Amino acid sequence: MNAKKAAAKPARGHPRKAAAGAKSRPEAGIASIDELMAYAYALELEAAERYAEFADAMEAHNNREVAELFRKLARIENRHAEQVLEEMGWVSPPDAPHGGYKWEGFEAPESGDVTELHYLMQPYHALQIALHNEKRAHAFFGSLVKQARNAKVRKAAQEMEQEEAEHVRLIEEWIKRTPKPDADWAIDPDPPVLAD
Amino acid sequence: MTTATARPTVPISARDFKSDYNPIWCPGCGDYSVVLSFTRAFASLGLRPENTAVVSGIGCSSRIPAYLTSYGFHGVHGRSLAAAAGLKLARPDLTVVVASGDGDGYSIGGNHFMHACRRNVDMTYVVMDNHVYGMTKGQPSPTTEPDWNSKLSPGGTGVRTFHPLVIALAAGANFVARAFSGDPSGTANVLVEAIKTPGFSFVEILSPCVTFRPEQREWKNAVRPAPVGTTNDPARAARYIMTDDGFNLGILYRGERAPYQPPMGRGNKQPADLEKGFAI
Amino acid sequence: MTDVKKGAGAAARTSVSVAVTGSGGAGVMTAGNMLLAAAAKAGWYGLMVRSSGPQIRGGEAAALCRFATHPLDCLDDRFDVLVAVDWENLHRFADEIPLDSASLLVGDPAQGNPPEVYVKSAARYAQLGIKGIAKAISGSWPNMVVLGVAAGLIGLPKDAVRAVVEKTLKKSRDGLAPSLAAVEAGYEAASRIGGDAKLAPPGPRSEPRWLISGNQAAGYGAVRGGVRFVAGYPITPATEVLEWLAPALADVGGVLVQAEDELASINMIIGASFGGVPSLTATSGPGLSLMIEALGLAVAAEVPIVVVDVMRGGPSTGIPAKSEQSDVSIAVNGLHGDAPRIVVAPNSVSDCLVTTQWAVHLAETLQSPAIVLSDQFFGQTRAVVDRPPDATYAGRRLTAAPNADAYKRYAVTESGISPMAIPGNPGTAYTADGLEHTDRGIPSSGARDHTIQLAKRERKLLGHEYGDFWADIEGEGDIAVVTFGSCTGPVREARSRAAADGVQTRLVSMRLLAPAQADRLAKALAGVKRVLVVEQNHSGQFLKYLRSEFQLPGEVKSFRRPGPLPIRADELHHQLVDWSRA
Structure with a gap:
């Protein structure tokens, strides 16, 4: 009875528009380097936390290879967050702006979408998620560059944009080194199990 | 009853509300993000783990208490609202949040849902709705579309879906909101308001099941902030909710009904005083 | 007669x-x-x-x-x-x-x-x-x-x-x-x-007397035991327990909630008791049937609760306003899984007070559900009684200290009882769970955790010292009557009539049905050659239970009849005298 069946999987290539429920953009309100860098810090930190959760979920589902990859991504994003602190000379994380951070979508642009995970996913898929996140981060700072109200903020945003572009490039190279999954990667001969 | 005296302590962060027990849900499940929303809401409200209780029944969503550091109660299928009402009425000092799903909350627990709304005990009821029974491998729930094919109901149930928000409103819930798991901050904000509002607060969280309803990944493209604001007029709210497509997010109704809370701990007699009624 | x-x-x-x-x-x-x-x-x-x-x-x-x-x-x-x-x-x-x-x-x-x-x-x-x-x-x-x-x-x-x-x-x-x-x-x-129905003048009144029903007595026993939260759903013949408790609880700082059904009542009291407040519900057979699943939850999650079951004729809706002792089997066995629970039965109208109070004490001490098997006769009979003795039984729950080091809710202890953290207590937050769990309360389907927790929950009930209150044991003789609940009254009367005929008998009226006190019953029946088991139901549920958990010496006879007619002293008297001469 174990008819091979593809376990429900995310759509290939992660096609997606900016989430329909997007909130007002933050850039119009960003007036200082401090505020910009607070955004940068939150973006990196939330990305790190999300990757760590992804790693936990993968570990719980015995997908050690992808778990390790997410763990690695979490470390990278954590380092990015720390770099923001160092650059700014901050000894503790900055306070969130009044009313919380305002992102373009529901979440910070570098935070992975929970629903894109799959228990049989391969490093290639994980890197696709990472690539998408880096591209969104790049676009986020790009839009800050366009909307910056003063030269200082514009310059800082440009630097961040360039950094994210570098991240995109690194991930793209990483993907090139990573084997593409077979067409049947999501096939599980067993049905789901019953739990509680 | 033990009531610990509050000690001056540092504020509890969202992360502190996560337990050291990692969630076990399918990778991709929307419920992961709901944990995040819970912890953010608790931290933002300045709650303390010892004075917060999360009560649940049975189902994927009901696993949530174990993933938090608050007091938790993981009871039987469909009865979480009753257990939570007992807890809150006996211990009005606690913040009580109930976690449920569309099977646990609307099907087996449907009767308690109506009466909890009606009773209006000061607690927050969170239903993670994914239109399917996940834990038992994909059977239709009360919110499943009538034509959704499954092993248990081949060709679909042919039965119309249940409309939880309108039922909550009609039954007397004091706060009715819809949120989306993919928007953890927005959901956390709704939870903050739900917990802050006295009385029975009902929050439906659309939370995709990627295993049995992979098409729900598209919910992120369907949801939108409700074009109307919060009203305190139940008739207006009902008209609006009845005509929306189930993807409008926000606090749709907030009433001013006083919560039900009999005066626990306020009697002034000793048990022996009650004997007078028996004496000849 | x-x-x-x-x-x-x-x-x-x-x-x-x-x-x-x-x-x-x-x-x-x-x-x-x-x-x-x-x-x-x-x-x-x-x-x-x-x-x-x-x-x-x-x-x-x-x-x-x-x-x-x-x-x-x-x-x-x-x-x-x-x-x-x-x-x-x-x-x-x-x-x-x-x-x-x-x-x-x-x-x-x-x-x-x-x-x-x-x-x-x-x-x-x-x-x-x-x-x-x-x-x-x-x-x-x-x-x-x-x-x-x-x-x-x-x-x-x-x-x-x-x-x-x-x-x-x-x-x-x-x-x-x-x-x-x-x-x-x-x-x-x-x-x-005219006629000759005149009653002799009363004797001197030595102690205060009450006019009370068993349902009121059970309610008062609950309050004396420390119950401060009650949820209930109306049902004949138990409603008066709830009706008496509603104002009484308010007077002593407690709360009674009318629930939407029995499923809600029992889950409400479990929630309240999880919150540290001794809690109770009262119902009858149909309600008890609905409560069975949640009783199992109270066993597994180790939440003390008391359920007063005022028995009526069954099965199904049965004979609602008439007495019958036909919930013995469901009370002692009616849960899925290996689910030890406490079952007690008062044996007089006034004993409904102390036995319910005892049930609260046992439930709280042993962190376990306790069922009180009263019945319609006790519940709805109003009786003039001597004021019941002041029992000291009260809820004494072992609780966890604040910030207890490496707190484990279901810690495996020698007695089987583990300190229960009450919400509000800092540093000991845990999740109570009906899923099998580890000593920390983390869900586990492991064989070892299951075996350990099953044994712990059994041990705490079996190891408890229940004392002499477990049964009323009276008299001497070769013939013993083993009974419980409202059959005790007619048995007592039959025994005294038999004694007047020169037939000496023993009485064991079991107040603690579960966990079975096999050694104590064996001691009480030492030297007995014949055992008459008296109960008010059709199938002999009490006898079946005795046979499954106890050793009954000598010849065993069942005297039973379902409700609604009471078992009368006269027929028992004849049974005892005839048997003694057989």
Whole structure:
């Protein structure tokens, strides 16, 4: 009875528009380097936390290879967050702006979408998620560059944009080194199990 | 009853509300993000783990208490609202949040849902709705579309879906909101308001099941902030909710009904005083 | 078989039984209650059982009263007097109100002829135009005439009756005088009718007495045990437990909530008890059936709760307003999984108090659900009793200290009892779980965790020292009667009658049904050659339970009958005497 069946999987290539429920953009309100860098810090930190959760979920589902990859991504994003602190000379994380951070979508642009995970996913898929996140981060700072109200903020945003572009490039190279999954990667001969 | 005296302590962060027990849900499940929303809401409200209780029944969503550091109660299928009402009425000092799903909350627990709304005990009821029974491998729930094919109901149930928000409103819930798991901050904000509002607060969280309803990944493209604001007029709210497509997010109704809370701990007699009624 | 005081003559009975019947607004229950109150005032003991047809209002009703100079635990075998306001459907009570040639039937010829069954009983029929007498006294009621007749026939001092009427009608200025006149007319009629149903004068009153029902007693026992949260759903014949508790709990700082159903009631009390407040619900068979799943949750999550089951005829809706001891099996066995629980049974109306209090104490101490098996007879019987003893049983839950080091809710201890952290206690937050779990409460399907936790939950119940209160053990002899609950009253009476015939017997009335006290019962039955197991149900549920968990010595006989008819002392008396001679 174990008819091979593809376990429900995310759509290939992660096609997606900016989430329909997007909130007002933050850039119009960003007036200082401090505020910009607070955004940068939150973006990196939330990305790190999300990757760590992804790693936990993968570990719980015995997908050690992808778990390790997410763990690695979490470390990278954590380092990015720390770099923001160092650059700014901050000894503790900055306070969130009044009313919380305002992102373009529901979440910070570098935070992975929970629903894109799959228990049989391969490093290639994980890197696709990472690539998408880096591209969104790049676009986020790009839009800050366009909307910056003063030269200082514009310059800082440009630097961040360039950094994210570098991240995109690194991930793209990483993907090139990573084997593409077979067409049947999501096939599980067993049905789901019953739990509680 | 033990009531610990509050000690001056540092504020509890969202992360502190996560337990050291990692969630076990399918990778991709929307419920992961709901944990995040819970912890953010608790931290933002300045709650303390010892004075917060999360009560649940049975189902994927009901696993949530174990993933938090608050007091938790993981009871039987469909009865979480009753257990939570007992807890809150006996211990009005606690913040009580109930976690449920569309099977646990609307099907087996449907009767308690109506009466909890009606009773209006000061607690927050969170239903993670994914239109399917996940834990038992994909059977239709009360919110499943009538034509959704499954092993248990081949060709679909042919039965119309249940409309939880309108039922909550009609039954007397004091706060009715819809949120989306993919928007953890927005959901956390709704939870903050739900917990802050006295009385029975009902929050439906659309939370995709990627295993049995992979098409729900598209919910992120369907949801939108409700074009109307919060009203305190139940008739207006009902008209609006009845005509929306189930993807409008926000606090749709907030009433001013006083919560039900009999005066626990306020009697002034000793048990022996009650004997007078028996004496000849 | 009515007791007759030796050497005191025919007019000096130590126990008389009087039934008052009538339909549709006759007010016989009120008359019965006033008769009982007056008897109590006069210094007698007494009890009253209500019996009625299925109608909410207007149906046939009977107040079955028994008065005595000594405490009473049951009705007698027969009735000395039946006062009938009318004959409507009276034949339906024929089994419950047996009359014989020594009985007196007082009835109104204007209402027709007495039912054939009573004509055949050869009871003396005294014709009395009850309604006519009442009609002649403007503003009076037939039930006040009945009250006077019944009181006069049993020799109840008129002062006591007058006092009760005055107290009852103190708010009705116009009603008092006609009522008193009707009572007077009743007394006059009684003196004309005569008869030998006069009760001997009461003995000196040594201790305070109460007029109480078993349901009220259970409610008060709960409060004394420390219960401060109750959730319940109305059900016959348990509702009075809840109705008594509603204002009582408010008085002592507790809360009663009317739930939407029994599933909600039991889950509410589990939630409240998880919150640290001793909690209880009261129900009857159909409600208990609905509560079974959550009782298992209380076992697994180790949440103390008490469920008072006021048993009625089953299965299904059964016979709602009649007594039957047919929930033994569901109480001791009715949970899925290996689910140890406490089951206790009061054995008199007043014992409903202390046994319920004990149940709270056991539930709290052992962090376990406890079921109290009361029944409709206890629950709805109002009895004049000596004030029950002050028991010290109270909820004593072992709780966790603040910031307990590496707290484990389900820590494996020698006693099996683990400190329970109460919400509000810092540093010990945990999740109570109906899923099998580790000692920390983390869900686990591991064989080792399952075995350890099953054994722990069993150990805490088996290892507890329950003390002598586990059973009432009385007498000596080769024959022992093993029973529980409301059969204890008739068994006690049968034993004393058998003793008068020279047959000595033992009684073991088990108050603690589960966990089974096999060693204690073996000790109580040491040397016994015959065991009579008495219970009020069809299939012998109690005997089956005894056979599964205990060793019964010698020859074992079952004496059982389902409700609604009570098991009577007379038939047990004959059983004991005949068996002793066999």
